[in-house]
Amino acid sequence: MRRVVPSLALVLLAVLIGLGPRPAFAEAVARSADAPAVFDNYNFCVASVRELFAKAAALALAAAKAETSSPVPPVVSVPGVSAPPVQAAPEEPASDHVTVFVAKKIITMDPGWPEATAVAVQNGRILSVGSLDDLKPWLDKYPHDIDNRFAGKVIYPGFIEPHGHPLIGAIALSRPPLTFFPLANPYGPPFPGVKSKDEAVAKLKEYVAQAKSPTDTVIAWGYDIVAMGGHLDRAFLDQITKTQPLMVWDASEHFVYANSAAIEKFGITPGVVAKTLGAGKLPNGESNGQFLGVLAAEAILLKPLQDLLAPDQALKIMKYLADLGQQAGITTTGDLMFGGINLELEQALAKTFFDRPDAIERVVPVVDGATFAKLYGDQAQQKALDLKASSNDRIIFNGVKFFSDDAFVSLGMEVQNPGYIHSDQYKGLFLFTSFPAFVQAMEPWWNAGFHIHVHSNGNAGNQATIDALAELQAEHPRFDHRFTIEHYGISTPEQARELKALGGIVSTNPYYLYARSDLNIGQFGTDRASLASRIGTLVREGVVVSLHADTPVAPPRPLEEVWIAVNRVGALSGQVRAPYERVTVDQALRMITIDAAYTLGVDDEVGSIEAGKLADFTVLDADPRDVEPMAIKDIPVTATILGGRVILTADTRKP
Numbered sequence: 001m002r003r004v005v006p007s008l009a010l011v012l013l014a015v016l017i018g019l020g021p022r023p024a025f026a027e028a029v030a031r032s033a034d035a036p037a038v039f040d041n042y043n044f045c046v047a048s049v050r051e052l053f054a055k056a057a058a059l060a061l062a063a064a065k066a067e068t069s070s071p072v073p074p075v076v077s078v079p080g081v082s083a084p085p086v087q088a089a090p091e092e093p094a095s096d097h098v099t100v101f102v103a104k105k106i107i108t109m110d111p112g113w114p115e116a117t118a119v120a121v122q123n124g125r126i127l128s129v130g131s132l133d134d135l136k137p138w139l140d141k142y143p144h145d146i147d148n149r150f151a152g153k154v155i156y157p158g159f160i161e162p163h164g165h166p167l168i169g170a171i172a173l174s175r176p177p178l179t180f181f182p183l184a185n186p187y188g189p190p191f192p193g194v195k196s197k198d199e200a201v202a203k204l205k206e207y208v209a210q211a212k213s214p215t216d217t218v219i220a221w222g223y224d225i226v227a228m229g230g231h232l233d234r235a236f237l238d239q240i241t242k243t244q245p246l247m248v249w250d251a252s253e254h255f256v257y258a259n260s261a262a263i264e265k266f267g268i269t270p271g272v273v274a275k276t277l278g279a280g281k282l283p284n285g286e287s288n289g290q291f292l293g294v295l296a297a298e299a300i301l302l303k304p305l306q307d308l309l310a311p312d313q314a315l316k317i318m319k320y321l322a323d324l325g326q327q328a329g330i331t332t333t334g335d336l337m338f339g340g341i342n343l344e345l346e347q348a349l350a351k352t353f354f355d356r357p358d359a360i361e362r363v364v365p366v367v368d369g370a371t372f373a374k375l376y377g378d379q380a381q382q383k384a385l386d387l388k389a390s391s392n393d394r395i396i397f398n399g400v401k402f403f404s405d406d407a408f409v410s411l412g413m414e415v416q417n418p419g420y421i422h423s424d425q426y427k428g429l430f431l432f433t434s435f436p437a438f439v440q441a442m443e444p445w446w447n448a449g450f451h452i453h454v455h456s457n458g459n460a461g462n463q464a465t466i467d468a469l470a471e472l473q474a475e476h477p478r479f480d481h482r483f484t485i486e487h488y489g490i491s492t493p494e495q496a497r498e499l500k501a502l503g504g505i506v507s508t509n510p511y512y513l514y515a516r517s518d519l520n521i522g523q524f525g526t527d528r529a530s531l532a533s534r535i536g537t538l539v540r541e542g543v544v545v546s547l548h549a550d551t552p553v554a555p556p557r558p559l560e561e562v563w564i565a566v567n568r569v570g571a572l573s574g575q576v577r578a579p580y581e582r583v584t585v586d587q588a589l590r591m592i593t594i595d596a597a598y599t600l601g602v603d604d605e606v607g608s609i610e611a612g613k614l615a616d617f618t619v620l621d622a623d624p625r626d627v628e629p630m631a632i633k634d635i636p637v638t639a640t641i642l643g644g645r646v647i648l649t650a651d652t653r654k655p
């Protein structure tokens, strides 16, 4: 290990030079204390949002199938999906020609051969890595050329997002943003975030002014109720415009706010308001513009969401997120609930978007256990195995996903022992009907040898997940099963140890620490809020950990995730949160490369620079191990290389 955890003094210095607490942030912390009243006991469970997407997707697919004529020939013939976002390049014919990429430094993630300066690639795979001299036996045998473009750069294995949502995450992220925290934008400067309702008004006015036609519906996404301290309503949005349909969709995706024009356009009459749970009303019975909870959100959002999920539109939206991922160095993404919205539509979109010679990333779809059980009954595992058998090196099906408790950010997770401070308002929510039913749902998949991923957040949710793993192990012991807790928000050291004993692994979301720890102090205490994403303890126990963004929870930015894991600074306070849970830069870099590949079960193909593996690289301006720890997140990504094909970041910045 070359670099130890940064000293407290360094972090404090960074805070002093302007990364520290700002007055607006202090206000946000104060506002977040009012959050319990804002949520009003609505059930904002993650699974319920999925129902909304599923309904819209079914409508979008039916509409696409009904439309027969398509002027552009499809890349692959999939019913309902007409045009690719860009025309596919022809497949490169196999050849024995070798390309050698030369760099200032190549970090391989192979512990026995950690650094190099040249890597030889043939037919999309790594032939050899070392110095130019080391490569000589291969270069004597094959015709080759030397690519010196990155001679001054640092090459890492391609970064891996082990928990992404290429379609659902993209829909939210590609809307006009109204987030509290800054948000990356692939085609322009990052959105700075809105820190007050006045700033939100100004930003919404801009979006309305930019609308292409006065009847277009403007939907801004990402309003943060906890940080902003309250719901919006019709009167608020009417001060921006009464004539252009305008909606705000909150970051948890359970709350929608609409102005008068949107209420009228989507037929929200007093009759609809009266029969829709969560639809707020004015004294005269008209909508007050609040649609709180997924049933109410559906009443006004279903049609616009259907339009966004129309295949041609959805493909453009997927490109938005993929371009953003490329600019952050990502070459492989997981799709952690494949089929959960609409299996047919998702399959068509994945095939069209990812399975093409000019694709800019690979995808590892992890199928949704509940959906497959519902669609196929006792044939569910066989259907998933059939998909797995259809894999190629662009779409690699592997694993199955289940849910334990609810979401971290919206405070729906099960926190116990002790529970939430506002326990009168928050109970948390398990997403299974009973513990035996939870274990039973996973059993056939476990017995069939699948990698199981379980969404699990609160300390009670994590305990239930670990207990379930213990039952599965007792019944049918397995080695190398890669049972993964996804997220692991609030946990204990005992859970880390138990997980190690059972062979479990963790993919954690470091933004629970960075973006939410300051805000959550009022919800479950300084200690547990600071200990969110407890990575150091897991590493000390020898549990394999990977880092993810779970877009739209955060945009995919692996180097920022490394930066969080190494520094553990709260975004609002600028304070170091639970410094003993920090890890070294080397440890954190494994969590976005080889250990992320391990989580997805694709470490035999990607995640490190080794002979035989796919030639996926990320080209950086500097080595994260050599810069100040607080500067890691700002290292520019020059390019990614996918199967030996160079994708320049400058090119994906053009829409």
Ligand SMILES: [Zn+2]
Pocket (backbone or CB within 6 Å): 163, 164, 165, 336, 550
């Ligand atoms: Zn997710």
